[in-house]
Amino acid sequence: MTTLALDSRKYAVLEAIVNCYNRTAEPVSSQKIVRDYDMGLSAATLRNTMADLEELGYLTHPHTSAGRVPTEQGYRVYVDSLMTDQKLSRREKQFIRDGYASSRRDFEEIMEQTSKILSAISHHIGVVLSPELHESILRRLELISIDSEHMLAVLLMASGAVKNQVVSIPKDLSDEELYRINRILNEKLAGLPLKQIRQISQDPVKLKAVFDQHLSDPIATVTRNTFALEQETHVYIDGTSNFFSQPEFGEVQKIESLFRVLEQKEQIADLLSSQQEPLGIQVLIGSENGCEGMEMCSIVRSSYRVRGNQLGTIGVIGPTRMAYPRIVSIVKFTSQMISDLFEESL
Amino acid sequence: MTTLALDSRKYAVLEAIVNCYNRTAEPVSSQKIVRDYDMGLSAATLRNTMADLEELGYLTHPHTSAGRVPTEQGYRVYVDSLMTDQKLSRREKQFIRDGYASSRRDFEEIMEQTSKILSAISHHIGVVLSPELHESILRRLELISIDSEHMLAVLLMASGAVKNQVVSIPKDLSDEELYRINRILNEKLAGLPLKQIRQISQDPVKLKAVFDQHLSDPIATVTRNTFALEQETHVYIDGTSNFFSQPEFGEVQKIESLFRVLEQKEQIADLLSSQQEPLGIQVLIGSENGCEGMEMCSIVRSSYRVRGNQLGTIGVIGPTRMAYPRIVSIVKFTSQMISDLFEESL
DNA sequence: GTTAGCACTCTATTCTTGAGAGTGCTAATG
DNA sequence: CATTAGCACTCTCAAGAATAGAGTGCTAAC
Numbered sequence: 001m002t003t004l005a006l007d008s009r010k011y012a013v014l015e016a017i018v019n020c021y022n023r024t025a026e027p028v029s030s031q032k033i034v035r036d037y038d039m040g041l042s043a044a045t046l047r048n049t050m051a052d053l054e055e056l057g058y059l060t061h062p063h064t065s066a067g068r069v070p071t072e073q074g075y076r077v078y079v080d081s082l083m084t085d086q087k088l089s090r091r092e093k094q095f096i097r098d099g100y101a102s103s104r105r106d107f108e109e110i111m112e113q114t115s116k117i118l119s120a121i122s123h124h125i126g127v128v129l130s131p132e133l134h135e136s137i138l139r140r141l142e143l144i145s146i147d148s149e150h151m152l153a154v155l156l157m158a159s160g161a162v163k164n165q166v167v168s169i170p171k172d173l174s175d176e177e178l179y180r181i182n183r184i185l186n187e188k189l190a191g192l193p194l195k196q197i198r199q200i201s202q203d204p205v206k207l208k209a210v211f212d213q214h215l216s217d218p219i220a221t222v223t224r225n226t227f228a229l230e231q232e233t234h235v236y237i238d239g240t241s242n243f244f245s246q247p248e249f250g251e252v253q254k255i256e257s258l259f260r261v262l263e264q265k266e267q268i269a270d271l272l273s274s275q276q277e278p279l280g281i282q283v284l285i286g287s288e289n290g291c292e293g294m295e296m297c298s299i300v301r302s303s304y305r306v307r308g309n310q311l312g313t314i315g316v317i318g319p320t321r322m323a324y325p326r327i328v329s330i331v332k333f334t335s336q337m338i339s340d341l342f343e344e345s346l
Numbered sequence: 347m348t349t350l351a352l353d354s355r356k357y358a359v360l361e362a363i364v365n366c367y368n369r370t371a372e373p374v375s376s377q378k379i380v381r382d383y384d385m386g387l388s389a390a391t392l393r394n395t396m397a398d399l400e401e402l403g404y405l406t407h408p409h410t411s412a413g414r415v416p417t418e419q420g421y422r423v424y425v426d427s428l429m430t431d432q433k434l435s436r437r438e439k440q441f442i443r444d445g446y447a448s449s450r451r452d453f454e455e456i457m458e459q460t461s462k463i464l465s466a467i468s469h470h471i472g473v474v475l476s477p478e479l480h481e482s483i484l485r486r487l488e489l490i491s492i493d494s495e496h497m498l499a500v501l502l503m504a505s506g507a508v509k510n511q512v513v514s515i516p517k518d519l520s521d522e523e524l525y526r527i528n529r530i531l532n533e534k535l536a537g538l539p540l541k542q543i544r545q546i547s548q549d550p551v552k553l554k555a556v557f558d559q560h561l562s563d564p565i566a567t568v569t570r571n572t573f574a575l576e577q578e579t580h581v582y583i584d585g586t587s588n589f590f591s592q593p594e595f596g597e598v599q600k601i602e603s604l605f606r607v608l609e610q611k612e613q614i615a616d617l618l619s620s621q622q623e624p625l626g627i628q629v630l631i632g633s634e635n636g637c638e639g640m641e642m643c644s645i646v647r648s649s650y651r652v653r654g655n656q657l658g659t660i661g662v663i664g665p666t667r668m669a670y671p672r673i674v675s676i677v678k679f680t681s682q683m684i685s686d687l688f689e690e691s692l
Numbered sequence: 693g694t695t696a697g698c699a700c701t702c703t704a705t706t707c708t709t710g711a712g713a714g715t716g717c718t719a720a721t722g
Numbered sequence: 723c724a725t726t727a728g729c730a731c732t733c734t735c736a737a738g739a740a741t742a743g744a745g746t747g748c749t750a751a752c
Contacts, residue, residue, distance in 0.1 A: 064715065409701085
């Protein structure tokens with residue numbers, strides 16, 4: 001990597017420019033750096049260094065007589081090796097905790113609240129992806145008959161997540177029979193991860209192995225129908241209108257393309273979960289997210305762990321020019337917070 | 347009302363202007379009307395009539411040398427007495443039906459799908475308010491123990507709506523006891539509207555009357571806690587980004603104020619339900635909606651009926667300059683459609 | 693009552709101009 | 723030899739001026 005070619009001055013200048021640009025949203029001139037950062041160098045020298053950095057691809061020029069702006073590559077270096085951890089203040093931590101205090105500890109509310117907290121404290125968009133169900137462990141299953149052909153299956157997960165599902169049932173199934181099936185299913189399947197249950201439900205051999213002498217046609221049918229649910233992660237988004245106060249989104253068409261994407265929940269879900277690393281925080285800068293219409297946005301995301309191996313994702317979407325150290329701390333702290341919440345609530 | 351003062355020519359001119367303005371989004375000149383509508387009048391005469399209409403408050407002038415634009419009052423007259431029913435085409439009706447075809451008939455999906463359909467066909471914002479729970483009839487109740495202090499209450503409504511709720515329970519309640527309580531509650535409360543159940547649950551006298559010799563401390567507590575749920579209507583919104591293609595929202599600040607409102611789900615819920623007439627369609631023009639930030643928007647809404655007396659609301663939010671006849675037909679047809687769906691699904 | 697004609701008003705566009713910001717380069721400096 | 727002062731050059735941005743065009747309001751004629 002050419003990164004090695006950077007001497008410490010270049011690093012310092014790049015950092016100063018990123019800092020300054022993030023504050024002002026305006027191209028940074030050599031003068032500005034001389035004034036604001038006491039680097040002991042003249043403007044001319046800085047100009048030379050800046051020209052070097054530009055040639056290396058870390059800065060650009062909107063036009064000849066304008067200051068410099070970091071490129072995505074420049075941000076990459078900044079995020080990877082330049083920026084320093086910025087601890088959240090006590091007030092900020094308290095703000096996050098308070099956000100959860102009022103919630104009823106109910107699964108959906110935690111998700112919703114998290115997206116609100118993230119957006120409120122970051123002043124960007126807060127996004128939360130509910131954990132993927134197929135890793136979830138089934139705690140209990142309740143079958144409620146609706147009419148002669150349908151029942152409601154309520155799946156209570158170990159995480160506290162609840163999934164309701166209308167399911168077709170064999171026509172001549174009495175309520176007592178349904179109740180009996182319900183009991184057997186709980187006995188045999190509770191405690192298993194959904195993924196495994198799904199495999200069982202679709203494989204006659206495994207089905208036989210699990211249910212043994214209890215196995216009957218209705219049981220097989222009910223099991224199959226109940227656990228045939230498609231993978232669906234819920235997406236909670238909040239703070240979209242924060243983008244309006246960003247100067248770089250002053251023109252309608254820029255914000256339009258962004259909002260068109262935000263309305264596609266599935267796309268946002270993909271965005272947050274694609275190439276997700278198992279744990280820890282990750283920063284996608286600008287077009288790295290690979291999503292058309294979001295080239296001007298960066299994403300700071302982190303997975304969170306709900307008891308068991310289930311993973312969900314939270315993230316903040318903001319302009320490429322965002323205060324990375326702060327946002328990273330926020331996302332880090334909040335994801336830890338959720339994991340803790342789930343830990344203690346069970 | 348001064349409405350009576352309008353002779354048929356004034357009506358015709360007002361209608362022409364509304365029509366024309368809705369198509370072009372540009373102030374309408376006397377020339378334009380002469381060219382596009384064969385009224386057998388000269389531009390000069392039209393100018394006179396337009397001046398009259400302006401004095402009456404139905405038109406305005408952006409500036410001296412511009413054409414006329416309808417005022418809210420002008421739209422009011424148009425909507426109330428001028429516009430003619432516009433039947434949906436067969437294709438449009440089919441489009442709406444197809445939108446529901448894929449859905450699993452599950453309550454939440456119908457709601458969600460409706461907002462999508464409304465926005466897709468109207469090219470504006472589609473909004474759906476789930477029916478108010480307190481009018482809903484409880485079909486069945488299921489209590490699932492979570493831990494020693496909490497249970498999950500699943501309320502299945504006659505409409506197919508399902509409400510999950512984490513509820514505190516008395517500490518030393520055995521699973522068997524909970525099951526027994528569950529059975530008794532279903533026996534005594536199923537079939538009653540939630541509103542009534544809530545009254546019962548909070549009044550010792552009524553409680554005694556309903557449960558008779560079954561009444562015990564745990565039953566009273568569980569009943570109270572389960573039905574103490576706040577009134578919460580879900581809001582489903584889709585198509586917000588359609589506003590970007592409206593020429594009158596070309597400036598960022600106008601669209602910003604709108605989006606800030608749209609993010610407040612409670613406010614949208616109020617907006618759609620305030621002064622709602624029991625049945626039938628209603629049009630709120632411009633600032634009539636009384637919502638700050640939405641002065642440039644009109645709302646076409648209609649309640650829909652889910653078996654029983656529960657009422658929900660659907661609506662379309664668009665710019666004041668919207669194709670009222672078409673949108674009214676869409677909302678009318680769709681609300682009928684939902685009512686039918688619920689009727690047959692049970 | 694209707695209409696033709698015309699003066700008047702206001703907007704929107706284009707072009708010009710000048711100021712200001714910032715660079716890149718060159719030559720001088722320690 | 724790295725650093726810096728100085729200066730010419732480039733480009734943007736804001737303000738002003740000029741022009742074209744659209745549309746009205748009024749008056750006088752039909």
